[in-house]
Amino acid sequence: MKFRVGTLVLLLATLATTQSHAQSVKWVLQDFPPAQMPINGRPGLGFHDEMVRILVANWPEAEHQFVVANSARTWLMLSDKEEACYVGALRNADREKVAYxxxxxxxxxxxxxVRKDTMSKIPVNADGEAMLSELLANPALRGLLVDKRSYGKDIDEIIAQRARKEAIQIVQPGDLGKNLPLMLAANRGDYLLEYDFILNFHKKQNYPQLEELTSLPVAGFSAMLxxxxxxxxxxxxxxTIRRVDAILVKTADSNSIRASVESWLSVDTIKRYRADMNAFAQRRKKPSDPALFN
Structure with a gap:
């Protein structure tokens, strides 16, 4: 009897020790429809949300928590080395200093x-593509950008190097900028940078004023992000990032993330970029270069 009691105590102690050493992962969620749409503080209906669910499902031994934050707070948490990760970030030089x-x-x-009534003021090339550097130099026009949001490494550099700092109004919303199209439609700015599918999502949310907005490709930036x-x-x-990378390799053939992304894209967009998406899917089946995590 004493042996059984002692064995039970040992098992309970081992279990408690194992649980106390279980890795805890905090996932940062951002309000950025349709990419991410948290519901009651948990992953919702966006494709970023789907990625979080896949990571959680394939990491059952970890304790997963969720917190909703805007872009500025997200990058403050990462800079402070909080034990938190975020799904849905673009790279730039500053971010690479603080995150894997x-x-x-x-x-x-x-x-x-842009608003349709502003189209004639936008500098474009012979192909009808907006010329970003010239636009930023135009004193008559002002852009709307989200604080601490990346628009891709190369565009971020052009924005940072602009001669006219007042060319841009930096907005600090509680989300990644889902209300910026409404600000633009209300003439509180002249242009913004955004994904077409995000603008189209907002147009479907019963905002008739958004029908006054249209989009132009940006010269020199036709590659996928x-x-x-x-x-x-x-x-x-x-x-943590090494474990995440391993899960992404393991689940690369599931196609659920690609299907979730494509559910928000137009048929024409899918056709145009199918080869790029296929190439990425093949690359994602292989682990990332370990040197990236040093």
Missing amino acids: FTPFAVLPPLQLI TTNVVCPRSPWGQK
């Missing part, structure tokens, strides 16, 4: 969103 990245999807390029899972550049973050 591993890719999970590709998206069509950002577009310049790679969106990533990011974790802080710390020992915890290094261990």
